[in-house]
Amino acid sequence: MAEHVSSPKMYVMVFLALLVLTVITVAVAYQDLGAFNDIVALTIATVKALLVVLFFMHVKYSTRLTALTAVAGVFFLAILIAMTLNDYMSRGLVLPIPGK
Amino acid sequence: MASTAFDTHLHEGHHHPSMQHQFDSLEQQKESSTLGMWMFLVTEIMFFGGLFVSYVVYRTRFHGVFALASSALNWRLGALNTAVLIASSLTMAMAIWAAQMNRRKLIVVFLIITILLGSTFLVVKYFEYAEKFEHHLVPGPGFQLMGKTYSGFAPDPEHYSQLVGKTDQAQVFFSLYFVMTGLHALHMIIGIGVLTWLLFPSRKGKFDSSYYNPLECTGLYWHFVDLVWIFLFPLLYLLGAHIHH
Numbered sequence: 001m002a003e004h005v006s007s008p009k010m011y012v013m014v015f016l017a018l019l020v021l022t023v024i025t026v027a028v029a030y031q032d033l034g035a036f037n038d039i040v041a042l043t044i045a046t047v048k049a050l051l052v053v054l055f056f057m058h059v060k061y062s063t064r065l066t067a068l069t070a071v072a073g074v075f076f077l078a079i080l081i082a083m084t085l086n087d088y089m090s091r092g093l094v095l096p097i098p099g100k
Numbered sequence: 101m102a103s104t105a106f107d108t109h110l111h112e113g114h115h116h117p118s119m120q121h122q123f124d125s126l127e128q129q130k131e132s133s134t135l136g137m138w139m140f141l142v143t144e145i146m147f148f149g150g151l152f153v154s155y156v157v158y159r160t161r162f163h164g165v166f167a168l169a170s171s172a173l174n175w176r177l178g179a180l181n182t183a184v185l186i187a188s189s190l191t192m193a194m195a196i197w198a199a200q201m202n203r204r205k206l207i208v209v210f211l212i213i214t215i216l217l218g219s220t221f222l223v224v225k226y227f228e229y230a231e232k233f234e235h236h237l238v239p240g241p242g243f244q245l246m247g248k249t250y251s252g253f254a255p256d257p258e259h260y261s262q263l264v265g266k267t268d269q270a271q272v273f274f275s276l277y278f279v280m281t282g283l284h285a286l287h288m289i290i291g292i293g294v295l296t297w298l299l300f301p302s303r304k305g306k307f308d309s310s311y312y313n314p315l316e317c318t319g320l321y322w323h324f325v326d327l328v329w330i331f332l333f334p335l336l337y338l339l340g341a342h343i344h345h
Contacts, residue, residue, distance in 0.1 A: 003130075003309070005200045006193070015190040022182050022333075026175065029338035037342065041334035048330045056193045056323045058316075063131065066138055073142035077149045084153050089160070 004061035014055045021048050118311040130313050137317040141324050148328055151280050155335060158276065162269040164262060169245065169273035171340025172237055174228060178337035181224050182329065188217035189326045192319045199312035207302045207315070211295055214322070218292045225285055229278075238278070239271040277336050284332060287325045294318050 025044045029037060054060040059067050091097060116126055123129040159166050195210035236244040245267055263270065298314060301307065307315055 003200065006197065008194060008197060011190055011193045011197070015186060018186045019183060022179060022186070025334055026179055026338065026341070029175075029334065029341035032342040037339075041338060042331075045331050045334055049327050052189065052323050052327055052330070056189050056326075057320055062134065066135055069135060069138040069142060073138075073145040076142070077145050077152075080146070080149050081153055081156060084157065085160075088157050 004058070006055065006058070006061070010055065014051050017051060018048055116310060118306070118313075126310055130311075130316070133313045133317055134320070137320045141320060144324060148280075148283070151276070151283065152331070155276050155280070158269075158272050159335075159339075162266075162272065165266045165269040166273050167340040167343060168263055169270040169340070170336060170338070171343050172235070172245065173277070173337050174231070175337040175341055177224055177228050178333050181221050182333050184217050184221045184224070185326045185329050188214050188221070189323050191217065192322045196312060196315050196319050199307045199315055200309050202308045204302070204305045204308065207307055208299060211299055211302060215292055215295050215299075218288055218295070218322075222285060222288055222292075225281065232274070232278075237274055239275045243267065243271050243274070245270045280332055280336065284325065284328050287328070291318070291322050291325055294321070 021044050025041055028040050028044070031037075033040065053070060057070075059070055092100070119126055119129055123132065191210045191213045195207050195214065198204075198206035198210055232238055236242050245263060295318060298318060301314070
């Protein structure tokens, strides 16, 4: 199995895409879109993150075991965020909070 | 395929100087080191993840105050640092490309550019922190968000009134700002240290297309630190951009 070698041209393309996305995220932040500001900002950040992981970190060309490990990291982070918010956002919904 | 590699290993009686005994082939060795590095990065995701979770909890609670406090940060410097970090990721990737192409001298050149870009990031960060200390935006007894106007933070009186009695909430934002960017900066310093250490074997010509695992693993770490910043930039700097034009 020969090692995959990414071309400098592709790296520069990814670099330029990341710069353009940074400009877009700033431009969008200047508009008042209400709750959509956060959604758009996080979506752009996620796309940038995917570009870095797939091309700069070579996950696109790595073994499935390595890719699975990367996905597992994001998966555990999602559990952490979802379960924590599940607690914080539902406090007082079922039983009153003592002392409040 | 593995058995073929094992046979050549036995028959030749010697192997690549950078190959450890426990591996059948250089390929297997690279596979293992990459996987091991990713395992470490998973723990790093959880390390920063705790901070991101506290950010999410307080951002949902103190939504408006976070936006106002965020507008006290200089997004232009944040954007500049984003570009600097992305550029350093490009040069890091190019250092690995140089190794894959057996261009030994180019490895050193790209590593040095990466180190310089990483250092530029930290210098910009230093000026940002210094400005925050000057403007009493460091959480603690001297914290003061209102009644101060200076370039970069001048919300209209209507927005000032929203902040009355909410200094504590603004301090939470700045606590998260300092801890998250501080931990990120610490990772940058460690990364620059490792890259500097890699200059020595690179100069000696230790890395080429057959073996460059230390470059690959350091690259993974460097790109990960870039990734964290990609999320920190919009979450910390851009929340209040639409408030003051």
